[in-house]
Amino acid sequence: MTKDLFNIFKNHISNNLAFLKESRLLIAISGGIDSVVLVHLCHELSLNMALAHCNFNLRGKESDGDEDFVIQLADSLDIEAFTESFDTQGYANQYKISVQMAARELRYFWFDELAQQLKFDYILTAHHADDNLETFLINFSRGTGLDGLTGIPPINNKFVRPLLPFSREQIVDYAKANELVWRVDSSNASTKYLRNKLRHEVIPILKEINPSLLQSYQSTINNLSDATDIVEDHLEQFFQEAVVSMEENKMVFKISEFKKQNNPRAYLFETFKDYGFTEWNDALNLLDAQSGKYILSNTHRLIKHRNNLLLSEIIPSELVEILVNDISEEIETPFGLICFSSIDEISDNSATSIYVDRALLKFPLLIRQWKVGDLFYPFGMKGRKKVSKYFKDEKLSLLDKESTLLLCSDNNIVWIINRRADNRYRVTKETKEILKIELK
Structure with missing residues (x-):
């Protein structure tokens, strides 16, 4: 299968992502094996592409070495490369978020900005099947709904993940068989990060129990995605009945529409999960609370007002x-x-x-x-x-x-x-x- 990976990839693009052949593409590349393989596969397909590399300045000379490697790779393939240097630690300190979250925000914002300014149609990332499984386990361990269990979407607006059907093993075998060169991120070996702990300690045990783990997981993903489609169709009908009004600073929902459901708590979760709320029993109690009672997330407030629930963004009040x-x-x-x-x-x-x-x-x-x-x-x-x-x-x-x-x-x-x-x-x-x- 390794020798045929290019042909499998080629068929995958033709059958599922044919629009990429007629598009201008920006490939996000770290210098690691996954993104290097993606670049070579796309180059063999003669896709219209350029590279984008983020230097997060978190590993000293190693980070600079990654940047130099990407520039040299682009030169060897005769394709354009864009690089950007970030003060990731400073950004994390300023906004009081983790370094991993800071790096994620910085890179996606820059990729999107680059695509808009230079008219790239799509941004390709090198997420693969093992990344998808890791994301599933992370979301599962933290608590999530159906959306969090359906994995990384193959297409999300401008972002496309062509390697999602392929395993890490396939990618490594292809790179070795074709004598590709790549960079190794030393931080990937550290198990202090949850993703790395799952990658190095948990998933190998699961694969030992079930050698076909990735195939089984993909079957589960397909089933969950089908279930999600059914839920979304029903929720759309529910929203049409429940939403009273949508304004710039608030949304109003009929409490009666939640109460008539067999499981109001589930409908509250699906309605308000994207606004940072986590205490769903408190949300359920709000349906019968006195007018004026409310619950808070970090970003929003849900208020009981007479026969309605009012959802509004929390905006720091300024003294007028x-x-x-x-x-x-x-x-x-x-x-x-x-x-x-x-x-x-x-x-x-x-x-x-x-x-x-x-x-x-x-x-x-x-x-x-x-x-x-x-x-x-x-x-x-x-x-x-x-x-x-x-x-x-x-x-x-x-x-x-x-x-x-x-x-x-x-x-x-x-x-x-x-x-x-x-x-x-x-x-x-x-x-x-x-x-x-x-x-x-």
Whole structure:
């Protein structure tokens, strides 16, 4: 089979990835055996390609040696090579992530940027069947759903993995039979990383138990992929019924649609798994919790609001305090422009505009977020009311409350912006100048 690997690869490209023959390709190459074999196979097929190598500067002279090797390989094959040097450790420290995650983010961002700038159609990586099995075991050991058990996708947007059907053994045999030269990454021998521990200690035992492990795994992958297709078809129908609205900063789901399912927890998992949530019993309890209760992931918040669940991204809140010195200014706020204009006649007050007695305002005005204890006199009423009580009566969600701003004069509320004016600043028969304040 080793001698025929090129022919098997050639048939695989023709039968499953024929679009690569007519495309401009960028091959990600580390200098290791897998990517070197991929380069040689693609070169033998006369594919239109160039190489891209990342120097992560994590292994001193060894890293520089990898870069030199890739450049020499490209010269020997008369193909173009691109290299980029990264401060991987600095990036990991800055964003407080592991070195492995930093390297992954840096390389994929650069590959994508390179492909866009230089018009490469696809980016090829050298993942193979053993990598796929390792990924399966990593996801399995950490806990995952069907998606995490179906392995590395052969095609993922611009990224294509032509070697995915082939084993590490086939790749090594091909490289030796063709007397190829490659670089050995010394860090691959260390078992302090989970992937290496699985590769060197766990998978050999599994292969000893079942010599056909990769074939058995591929059969499992095929079965799981078929099951995933069925689940996705059903989930698409569920989402059509469950989603109330999708806005830029939030999604709203009907709680009743989750509750009518035989296993609401499973539907919660499939709906919200991509947003960083992990405590699915807490999510299940949210269905019957009081309005306003919520759970958090590192990136998102899921809130119970009356009969709905509200999903929103967690955005670090910035203290909003904007001074308004003159009515000739257009004031920019996070939710639009506040504009002032003197007019002769008024129409009914609305959510987006109010009319006030100019003489009653004391400048500078202040636009700020609401806080507990704020009071105002709702327009059309004589008595005062807590802003928090007004929010409750209006049945505002936690997200709506957090996005509400107040326009204030001398510490008094003039307008709950975009919601309700204060009665103390209303236009009367004694008003000499009418000021229109509008949110655009």
